[in-house]
Each structure stands twice: as C-alpha cells, then as structure tokens.
C-alpha cells in the first residue's frame with residue numbers, strides 16, 4: 073500500500089490530433105543545442121485545462137526549443153502557473169498532450185524538469201545541505217559524498233556556501249529561494265520552471281535572486297520557462313516572451329519587440345499596468 | 348493492609364503496565380497502517396480502512412473484549428485473557444490513533460508534497476522522507492492523550508479476570524473491606540503512571556519538534572504560503588488533530604474515552 077496520490081504522469085488521454093502550429097520562433101537567437109533539431113524540447117499540443125466551469129487553458133499550443141529562455145506573462149489568473157504545474161505533472165491536462173523531446177511527459181521525463189516555486193517550499197525538517205542532496209541521492213542514486221560536493225558547489229554559486237548547516241527557518245526569503253534554486257539545479261534538469269520566484273520576497277531581496285538566475289541563464293544551457301512580473305529581468309534573459317490571456321496565447325515574440333511594440337491592445341494594457 | 352495485599356496491588360500494577368505497553372504497540376501499528384491507508388490513492392484501500400475505523404470507533408472495547416474472549420472460543424480460537432485484552436484495546440485505540448495519523452499528515456502543507464513531486468521522489472519516498480517527518484511531531488501530543496486513555500482503559504480487562512490493577516484492587520477490597528484506602532491507593536498508582544507517560548511524551552514532543560527545526564509549543568505556522576488560486580483553496584485548510592481530554596472514567600467506562608482525533612480532517616481531497 074502506498075498512500076498518497078497517484079503518480080500524476082501515469083495516465084493521460086491520448087490525443088492523436090494533427091500537429092499543432094509551432095510557436096513563433098525567434099530568428100536571431102542562438103541555435104538550440106544539437107540534440108533536438110526539429111523536435112522542440114517542450115511541446116504543448118492543444119492542451120485544455122478546466123477547473124469546474126473555468127476554462128483555464130483553451131487548446132494551448134506552445135513549443136519551447138532546447139536551450140531557450142521563455143517568459144510567460146499575462147494578468148493574474150490567466151493560467152501561467154497552470155502551464156508550469158502541468159509540465160511538472162502537478163496537475164493533468166483535460167485534453168491534448170504534453171511532449172518532452174517528442175515523447176509523452178511521464179515519470180522518467182519528469183526527472184529532466186525542475187521547478188522553483190513562488191513560496192520556495194524548502195523541506196523545513198532538513199538542513200540546507202540536505203535539502204539539496206536528498207533528491208540526487210535518493211532519486212538519481214548519486215553517491216552521498218559526490219552529492220554533497222556538488223551541493224556545496226551549487227550553494228556556493230548561489231552565495232550560501234556558509235549556510236550549509238542552517239535550517240530553512242533561519243534564512244531570509246531570498247536565501248531560501250536561492251537554496252530552492254540550488255535544490256532544483258542539483259537534479260541536473262534540462263528544463264527549469266520558475267513561477268514568480270521573487271513575488272514573495274521583500275523588495276531588497278529580489279535582486280540577489282534575479283542575479284543568480286541571470287548567471288544560470290548565461291552560464292548554462294538549461295532551458296528556462298519563467299513566469300515573472302519583473303519585466304527588466306524578462307527582457308534580460310528571455311529569447312521569447314509569451315503573453316497569455318483568457319486561456320490563449322495573445323501574442324509572442326522577442327522581448328524587445330513585444331515590450332516596445334506590442335501588437336495587441338491586451339498586451340499594451342497589461343504592460344502599462346505592470347510598469 | 349498486609350504486605351501480601353500490597354504485593355497483590357503491585358503485581359496488578361505490573362500487569363496494567365504490560366497491558367498498556369502491548370496494547371499501545373498494537374494500537375500504534377494499527378494507527379499508522381489504517382491512517383496511511385485512509386490516504387491511499389486506491390479507493391478500495393481507503394474504504395476498507397474507513398470501515399475498520401468506523402467499526403472500532405463505534406463499538407465499545409468492553410464488548411469487543413467479551414467477544415474475543417468468550418465468543419471466539421465457540422469458533423475454535425481460545426485466546427489467553429491477556430491477549431484478548433490486548434487485541435481489543437489495541438484495535439479500538441488503533442482506530443482512534445489512525446485519525447491522529449491521518450489528520451497530522453493532512454496538516455502538512457500540500458506545497459511540500461508538490462515540492463517532492465517536482466524532485467521526482469516516488470510516492471513512498473514522499474511519504475517517508477517529506478511528509479511523515481513533518482507530521483510526526485504533530486502526532487505526539489494527541490498520541491500522549493490517547494496513551495493515557497489507554498492506560499485507564501486497561502481497567503476494562505478486569506472483566507476477563509486479568510489480575511491487573513483494578514482487578515487486584517477488587518480482591519484487596521474484598522479481603523480488607525476498606526474500599527476507601529484501596530481505591531485511594533490505586534488512584535495514586537494510575538496517576539503516577541499517567542504522569543510518567545505525560546512527562547515522557549512531552550520530552551518526546553520537544554525532541555521531535557527540535558529534530559524538524561521547530562520550537563515546541565509554538566503553534567504551527569505554515570512554512571510556505573500557497574499561492575492563491577494555484578491550489579484548491581479547501582486543500583489548504585489544516586486538519587484538526589487530537590484535542591481530546593484525558594478524563595474518561597476507568598473501570599466503568601465501556602468505550603475508549605474521548606481522546607483521539609476530535610475533528611476529522613477537513614479540506615479537499617488529498618488526491
């Protein structure tokens with residue numbers, strides 16, 4: 073008997089519908105890494121998601137090429153979090169399918185995806201180092217010492233090399249979020265999902281977290297799917313910005329284009345509201 | 348009172364302690380098994396566990412004891428009185444304990460489970476490495492109440508002729524005719540054992556909370572806020588655990604006191 077909930081990646085309706093339109097691509101961005109020519113690393117195919125009568129996603133098509141950094145923007149309630157949760161298998165689509173490297177998103181594919189939450193969600197009963205080593209050791213089967221070494225390196229990188237033995241409750245929000253980033257990276261994800269990772273932070277702590285993320289965006293080939301209201305940050309790191317509203321993509325494009333000359337009124341309104 | 352009679356009482360005390368310990372071990376095992384089963388993803392497992400809990404909460408430990416000791420032999424099983432008592436108490440109090448286990452697990456913020464899924468822990472790993480360690484300290488105080496209730500519930504076993512404390516007291520009273528003194532003595536004896544249990548459990552609670560990085564006594568703040576709208580709002584509600592009082596009668600009380608989870612868990616589906 074295993075209590076708790078179903079492994080969410082286990083089952084989903086199979087939709088053999090024809091190929092969806094590929095999402096707009098940014099022509100002048102660097103070539104994605106070679107392993108995925110032609111196949112996007114992440115693909116949403118006509119994905120529908122409803123909660124009761126609320127249609128949150130309405131036949132969503134979205135492609136993310138390997139190595140790209142995609143930022144999702146849109147008003148509150150437009151389904152941005154839902155997209156990330158679907159990818160993390162925290163919730164299941166009602167229709168359509170999600171492909172990772174061309175294959176359905178299952179428990180194995182999930183191991184290539186990491187997520188950082190708005191509220192950090194560190195494990196309060198583990199010290200900082202253990203938060204970062206636990207999954208590599210028990211999920212990836214990594215040697216304990218090796219996991220500890222790597223975790224120390226990652227914590228060093230996020231500026232917390234001196235907090236290995238601290239408890240999460242002893243850290244500031246910004247520090248906790250940086251531990252959470254290290255914890256996600258420790259699993260060597262190919263895709264990193266970031267859901268408003270600075271929204272819960274006091275303003276003076278935001279910059280530290282964003283700097284870490286900028287370093288990751290520049291220094292690694294990890295694909296990033298990011299939800300943020302930090303437009304400057306989005307402009308800095310994104311290859312592609314996708315504007316959502318009403319369960320659909322309103323428009324998408326490179327950050328300069330989308331921020332400076334949005335084509336849709338909805339986008340214009342949203343951008344002026346957040347700035 | 349002669350020394351012989353004192354010895355009788357002390358032997359009774361020893362049997363009471365034994366009965367308490369054996370029943371508590373069984374009750375704890377049953378509580379975890381049934382508590383986890385009630386959160387299972389399989390409805391049939393949840394259903395069976397639910398039936399068990401409802402049944403044993405709804406029947407009195409006393410009747411159960413009678414049944415195990417006097418009716419089971421008719422079906423060909425003769426249990427020793429001590430084991431019939433242990434079984435009846437363990438199953439009854441285990442049913443209450445399972446509510447404590449379930450409630451404490453559901454009080455762990457759902458975001459913890461999601462963080463564990465995001466790291467690809469298996470369901471068993473999620474339970475053992477993430478949820479249970481956070482739920483255990485929450486279980487200690489209501490379990491302490493339940494254990495004291497169980498101690499007092501052992502007096503029921505005197506009906507099976509087990510020479511535990513209440514039974515011995517009865518014998519001594521018959522021998523001396525001095526009810527006041529005898530019952531005063533066993534009152535103190537029960538109290539001392541209950542006191543030891545309470546103290547020990549408080550120590551355990553403090554250590555358990557320290558081990559998960561929380562100060563004892565502080566009401567449990569949710570370490571993380573759930574983003575509004577990201578999760579069904581009902582799931583966020585915490586479960587009511589324990590809250591029982593340690594005050595049931597001893598020999599007379601036919602049903603396991605009032606400890607155990609007063610309110611069952613509230614909130615949305617774990618699934």
Ligand SMILES: Nc1ncnc2c1ncn2[C@@H]1O[C@H](COP(=O)(O)OP(=O)(O)O)[C@@H](O)[C@H]1O
Pocket residue numbers: 123126128146147148149150151152153154155575576577578579580
């Ligand atoms: N578990 C849920 N149950 C019911 N409604 C939900 C649930 N999760 C999200 N929603 C609803 O779906 C919509 C989209 O939510 P969300 O993806 O969190 O939007 P965003 O992140 O863009 O603000 C909202 O209207 C929200 O209330």
Ligand SMILES: [Mg+2]
Pocket residue numbers: 152153154268574
């Ligand atoms: Mg959101």
